[in-house]
Ligand code: ADP
């Protein structure tokens with residue numbers, strides 16, 4: 001059973017057809033990267049999976065469940081954006097626990113989950129700080145932690161590292177890969193950065209003009225691009 005299944009998805013904004021009859025099957029535990037230039041529809045696809053926009057046609061399935069008409073909160077997904085969107089007045093601990101309190105998760109369970117996430121992300125020493133007292137990399141770890149403490153089937157990342165400097169980006173990329181190995185959860189990760197895609201992904205979906213041009217493991221994308229767009233964008237020799 002696919003973990004995420006996007007079926008004949010159409011998204012139109014006014015007269016602009018952004019996605020047309022798009023299909024994508026993501027396996028359980030797979031790390032999929034959506035790669036493509038700015039404006040090609042990556043965020044639109046991710047937001048459709050998350051339930052953050054009204055799709056025009058098609059279906060979204062998560063863990064065997066048709067969630068097309070479900071609210072984001074009922075889709076068991078965790079989302080991490082480019083801008084960290086932390087609550088500035090809350091401590092790190094407050095940021096991590098807020099959603100769980102709203103969902104009425106018991107106190108000791110909240111503590112258990114926060115301790116687990118903090119240890120995985122190495123932010124134990126930051127729990128009492130506020131976002132303004134954190135570096136960009138630390139804030140992004142907290143943002144990932146906020147998705148981590150929730151009981152989710154799928155993690156969705158929209159260019160989570162693009163606001164960080166090159167060194168931090170490389171570091172967090174390695175950590176994210178480790179995290180994926182530890183959690184073994186399904187991840188869909190959006191980026192316009194070829195290196196990021198080729199190093200992180202089990203399979204890369206190269207997007208252009210609202211269409212997935214090629215969906216394949218990094219090596220294959222690089223060695224056997226199916227068309228000139230993919231070859232040009234990924235920088236492969238073809
Ligand atoms: P990407 O994430 O690949 O950069 P997006 O999915 O954000 O691309 O956008 C794809 C296209 O859809 C762009 O042309 C963008 O301007 C347009 N678009 C995205 N969201 C909206 C919206 N809410 N209303 C109108 N047009 C939108």
Ligand code: MG
Nearest residue numbers: 042043044158
């Ligand atoms: Mg985007």
